[in-house]
Amino acid sequence: MSRTPRLCIAGGGTGGHVMPALALADAARARWPQLSVSFIGAERGLEATLLPERGEQVQLLAMHGVKGAGLLQRVRVLLWELPQAVRLIRHNWQYERPDLLVGVGGYASISGVTAALISHIPVVLYEQNAMPGLVNRTLARFSRCIMLGFEAASDRLAGSVRRVVTGNVVRSNIAATRWQAHEPPRLLVLGGSQGARILNQTVPEACRLLAREGREFVVSHIVGADEATLVQVRELYAQAEIKAEVLSFCDDMPDFYSHGSLMVARSGAMSVCEAACVGMPSLFVPLPHAADDHQRHNAEALAAVGAAVVLDQYSLDVESLASQIEAHLFHQSKLSEMSQAACAAAPYDAQEKQLNVLAEFLPTINDLNAAEVNA
8 A cells, every 4th residue: 555645845934935835735735635744844933823723734943044143143053953953854754754845935944955855855945936035045956946936036046956937826715806996996905914014104194195186995904913003094094084994914815805906015925926816906015124125026027017016115105105006096997907917927827837846756646646547
């Protein structure tokens, strides 16, 4: 009897790494119900709470990052934490050795990839952003293949590693949602899971200017988890007599997108890919101090095809933002053109492409599939 095929996904730290990892895991399980999936993450990352809550099998490591860290922390990580983490991973694999390891970025990915290389386990990397992160740029030369969320990332990798542009997997219920015209138009504001102070401060004031000019519109604004910010932003819209739905978070993103005409948002990899799949015209304000300025590169991927506009946070003020909103929100033909351009660039087949890559390195999956066909 064939043993259970095993996939291990290493990395995390932020939602930008963890959510694509979970999407990949769920897609793999859906195609191959017999597949066992486990994770390697960091005790300090989002995965430390999110994965156990989902009942996932996860090995959490006492790891710290080195980017921007002082010399002592760098030395400690490289000479103590990394070797210890690799030893623990390989010890764990004595009982359940994976057939393939996928590194999704973040510092926990380094330990998993290193352990896999020492153990002669095939490594595939997955880079979600248009600008590859430091971990994936460093490890790419040692991997069998790297899957890319954006085509632009390919030229930003050194060496001869095999590159496969797959796109990022967007949840099926979001991918099935389509932009449509609304009257009055609705402005969506999305600052990511933690919110964005610049958007929470400037968007309500920009909307106040538009309301004073007699523009009629409604707003859906996700501010993040801070309760004081939630109250403040609600008051700003109320004072301006603007009909606005202000939320800390949204657990029904298909509904959120389906009611929008134009979105003002940060440009994490998943937000950009979701906007593309939905066909959402967008004004992106990249987080300026994001690692390697990756949010700007993500946003530019859609801006290059006419689906979005990139706004620089450092030069953004209430008046300029109001001008950009007015130039787009109330012009139906422009919104329709941007929506069509977004859909044309959307990674609707990302799931199939990613699973096809994984299948190459999961011989037990191939054997089982062949047996099912011959049965």
